[in-house]
Every structure is written in structure tokens, then in C-alpha cells.
Amino acid sequence: MHQRNAVEKVLEAILFKSRWLLAPFYLGLVLSLVLLLGAFIAELIHVMPQLLDLTNMDPEEVILAVLSLIDLSLAGNLVVIVVFSGYENFVSKINTENAEDRPSWMGTLDFSGLKMKLIGSIVAISAISLLRAFMTLTDSDAPLDERKMLWMLILHLTFVGSGLMFAMMDYIGNRAEKPSGH
DSSP: OOOOOHHHHHHHHHHHHGGGGGHHHHHHHHHHHHHHHHHHHHHHHHHHHHHHOGGGOOHHHHHHHHHHHHHHHHHHHHHHHHHHHHHHHHTOOOOOTTOTTSOTTTTTOOHHHHHHHHHHHHHHHHHHHHHHHHHGGGOTTSOOOHHHHHHHHHHHHHHHHHHHHHHHHHHHHHHHHSOOOO
16 A cells, blocks of 8 residues: 655645635625626616506517526526535535525536536527527617627537537446446
């Protein structure tokens, strides 16, 4: 068995404790969640007068407003997923004292699962942005920016392709790890 010297023990202790340097990143993400909440409330306040005026309500404007709120909600969900799973995977377990409303995925989401949830959220956010851009095409006074639309579509397809590649790599990796039934 390998005999560890004092330098090696100290070095390993420092490396192990260095994971706590990530904690401020997660606190910063919690602050970004507060910013997203502020943006959500501001958007809600902005669209409420339009939503309450049923006589002049344009269905496309309502859909665009709702899509904006969904977009902000998905971004918030994404931050929560990263904070919880990132902290638990890389820093320390979160002790919730067996709280009944603890998310079922919390504590079970490994790096691979986190990656899939992240790319899934990014694809959903991208799809909503693309749908919002397509819906503004019906505005008669809005000029069509074909270059912007093309880049939005290319980026969305890139996110979808990346998600498919991640899923395929996970599938192949999981199959390689499983012993054959011999």
C-alpha cells in the first residue's frame, strides 16, 4: 500500500477544501435569480394593463407576453437546477432535514443529468425566443431582418444538435459501462 507523506496529506487536504471556492459562484447565481424575479415582475406589470383591456386585446400580443413570462420562468428554473445540483455535486450535500417539498431530483442529479437538464432548458428558451421572433413577422410595420432570423434558427438548431449529441454520448457511455450478460 502507498505510504503518504505529510506534504501529500496537506496538498490533498487543500485540494479537497478548495471546492468551497465554488460557494460564492452559487450565491451569485442566487442573486441572479433575484434579478430574474425582478425582470419577471416588471414584465408582468408592463403587460397587465394590456391583458385587462379585453376590448383591445390582440391575441398575438397576449401570446408574446405569455411567452416572455415563460422564458423568464425557464431561465429561473435553469438557475435553480444549476445551483442545487452544482452545489451538491461539487461542494457539499444540502441538508433539508427531509423536507417534504424537496425536489425529487435533488441529490440524485449527477453531472450527466445536469448537462441534459441544462441543454433541455437552453433548447426550450431558444425555441421560445425563435417563436417570439416568428410571431413578430405578422406585424405589418415591423421590418423583416432575414439575417437575424437565419442566425436565430441556426443557433436553435445548434442547441438541438448539441442536445442530441450529449444524449447520444450519454447513451453510448452508459452502454459501455454496463457489463454484458455473459
